[in-house]
Amino acid sequence: MSTTPKTIQIFLPGGSPTGIRVAEITTRIVQVIDVPRKLLSDFLEMPESNEVAVYFLVGESDDGTELNVYVGQTGDLRKRLAKHDADKPFWERALVLISRTKSLTQTHGLFLEWCSLQAIRKVKRYTDLNGNGGSRPHTPAPMEADCLEVFETARTLLATLGHPMFDPVVQAPQDTPPQDYLFCTVSGVDGRGLYTQEGFVVLAGSVGRKENMQSIAGTSNASFRDKLVANGTLSVNGDAVVFTKNHLFRSPSMAAVALLGTTANGWNVWKDKDGKTLDALKRQAIGT
Incomplete structure (x- = not known):
């Protein structure tokens, strides 16, 4: 656009x-x-x-x-x-x-x-x-x-009017400066994403846990992850799930839940290449 x-x-x-x-x-x-x-x-x-x-x-x-x-x-x-x-x-x-x-x-x-x-x-x-x-x-x-x-x-x-149906959720990854990438890499999870004007985008190829942890078993978060598998956003690969496309989440925390299979504060989980949290990069930086 x-x-x-x-x-x-x-x-x-x-x-x-x-x-x-x-x-x-x-x-x-x-x-x-x-x-x-x-x-x-x-x-x-x-x-x-x-x-x-x-x-x-x-x-x-x-x-x-x-x-x-x-x-x-x-x-x-x-x-x-x-x-x-x-x-x-x-x-x-x-x-x-x-x-x-x-x-x-x-x-x-x-x-x-x-x-x-x-x-x-x-x-x-x-x-x-x-x-x-x-x-x-x-x-x-x-x-x-x-x-x-x-x-x-x-x-x-x-x-x-609120319907960007012709626009990619993020620009082409090759056009994104490396310093803009954020990472979620804990306990075998290998997620890569971008914080955008519309929300948090987890990029295609990101790897998450297949199984839900006990903390979300039987909750809406577990159903949410199951739906991502059912609609093809997540593909099951052994003990892992892989994002088949770039996917926009309304918040960094929901993006983290999708990868980790447990409750998570996405503002602290997502970090840049130097280990700075999204919270430090975006929220704490305001007014400094």
Whole structure:
């Protein structure tokens, strides 16, 4: 994602920050409308619901461990979303991409749908529920250039609204300065991670304990680790588990629990190459 400064405007048609939100970069024609499922009928009365659109239905899995998304495009948004309300129980919000100048066609929509699915599957933040993503649609070169510009705008707006589904959880490891790595290396555990703006990322290839320690047996932490194995984030390898991909945790402590199989204070467990704890590097350093 570009690091160029941007001005983003978010309009609240109902006046509530938890209601329908309309986001746009002020110099561009693209809008993303964030619609809570409960307010779908309100959105379907808005003129924006009568546009050609690409849409993203998003929701958490029942156990809260996965984010799911369904991507679609349509020239009849009202009918399509009403149908999804009736036959797709998983979603909690619809994120609708339209053009303020009514310039999107269904040819644009087909390419943007395909492009979105490729990005979602590459970064693996969200699990897409589309099934077969299809082949790359034939799109004239000038229109494809327009679509890629729309896609980049959508990437920024979706992330601003809390859904960075096209963005890797961390930059490529080879681009990360060695001094930024943090390590968890106790009792056969060999974890490597990064403290980011979104939380703590344990990097692919990190090795943890397979078995849960007595301190978490039968607790939510044990269930949490089991779910990471069940969804493929952790792969069992003998007496160990190995991270199959970079995985974002909300806190350093949950990242440590996933590796160690026991309760842990991640601020003290994660250390840099010189042995300084994350707590010393980030929390104690504030104000010094």
